[in-house]
Amino acid sequence: MIQGPVLWYRLRQVMFITIAWVIIGVLVELYNSVNYDPEGNRHFVWFLFGNGAAEHLLITAIGPLMGGLVGGSFIVFFQREKLKGKTYFQKLLIHSLLYVLFVVLCILIVGLIGALFNKNDGSYWVKFKKDVFSLRVYRLLIAWYFIVIFTFFILDVSERYGAATLKRLLLGKYHAPGKEHRIFMFLDLKSSTAMAERIGDELYFRMLRYFYQVANEAIMQANGEIYQYVGDEIVISWEKDTGLKNANCIRCFDIIREAVQKRRAYFLDNFTVVPDFKAGVHSGIVATGEIGLVKKDIVYSGDVLNTTARIIALCNHYRQDMIISETLYQQLKDTPGYRFTYLDSPLLKGKAAPFAIFGVKALS
Secondary structure: OOOOHHHHHHHHHHHHHHHHHHHHHHHHHHHHHHHEEOOOEEEEOOOOOOOHHHHHHHHHHHHHHHHHHHHHHHHHHHHHHOOOOHHHHHHHHHHHHHHHHHHHHHHHHHHHHHHHOOOOOHHHHHHHHHHOHHHHHHHHHHHHHHHHHHHHHHHHHHHHHHHHHHHHHOOOOOOEEEEEEEEEEEEEEHHHHHHHHHOHHHHHHHHHHHHHHHHHHHHHOOOOOOEEEOOEEEEEEHHHHHHHHHHHHHHHHHHHHHHHHOOHHHHHHHHOOOOOOHHHHEEEEEEEEOOOOOEEEEEEEEEHHHHHHHHHHOOOOOOEEEEHHHHHHHHHHHOOOOEEEEEEEEOOOOOOOOOEEEEEEEEO
C-alpha cells in the first residue's frame, strides 16, 4: 500500500495534471470559440453550451476536471507502474488506446450535460447527437490526444530530473553557469563487491533496484534531491536551508535505515541479504549548470563533492556509519536526538590543511 511521502508526491502529480488540464481545456475552448464568417468577412465568438462564455467554459471544464482527477489518478497510481519495463512504442500504443476510451467517455458526459443547457430547438437527444457527433468534437479528440501524450512526457522528464530540478530547469536557472550553497550526502552500500559475488550479479542488481526504491521514499521524506546514482552509491543533495531544516541532511540516513529494517523480511526472502550502508556529508558552494550537447545533464562541480567523497572513504577506517564535516557540525551540533563525536583532523587528499570530521549517531 502506498503511503507517506510517496503518496503525497503522487497526489501532487494528480493535482498538477488536473489543474493543468483544466487551464488548457479553457484555453482550447476559447480558441475554438473564435469563428470566421466568409460571407461577412468577419470573425465572431460563438459558445455552444449555455448562455455565454461563463456557462460554456464551466460546462466544458467538467471534462478536463474529471479527466484530471479520475484519469490522472489512474495514470499516476496504476498505469505508469504497470508499464514500467515496456518499450516507448508499447507505452505509446497503450496510452493511445486508453486515451481514446477515456476521452470518449468524458465527451459523452459533457455532451449529456451540455444538451441540458442547449437553448436551440429540438429534442434532448437530437441536441446531444448534434453536440457530440460533430467536427468540433473530432478536433477536440485530436487536440487532447497530444495534450495527454505531452503530459506523459512531462511526467517522465520530471522523474528523470526530479521535480525540484525540473522546475528550476524550466525557469532557466541552469541555462548559464551559476553558484549554489548545497549540502551533499554520498551514501554507499557496505561490502557491495562481496555481496554481489555471493548472490550473483542479476540478483544483486534486483536487490539494488529495490533498495533504491526504498531509499527514494525516505529521501523524499527528508526533502532531499537525488543528484546521481553511481553504481551502488546514491548522491543526495539539498539546498542549504532545506538540508539544515529539521536536520534533514542527517535525518535522511536514519529514515533510510528504518525503512530498510521494516522490509528486512522481504530483503531476506527475495535477495537473501539485507543491505547496510555508510554515508559522508558535507556542504559548501558549488558551480552548477547544464552541460552536454547530445545528452544534456545538470551538473554540480566543485571541491565540496570531492571532499564529500574523501569523507565517506574514511567511514571504514574510523568504523563509523556516518561522518560529517566540521562545517556541518557547527550548524547541527545542537540538534536534539543525535550524538556528535569528534574523530580526527586528517589531511585529506587535495587539502592544504587538516580537516576536522565528526561521527554522527542517532540516540535511541
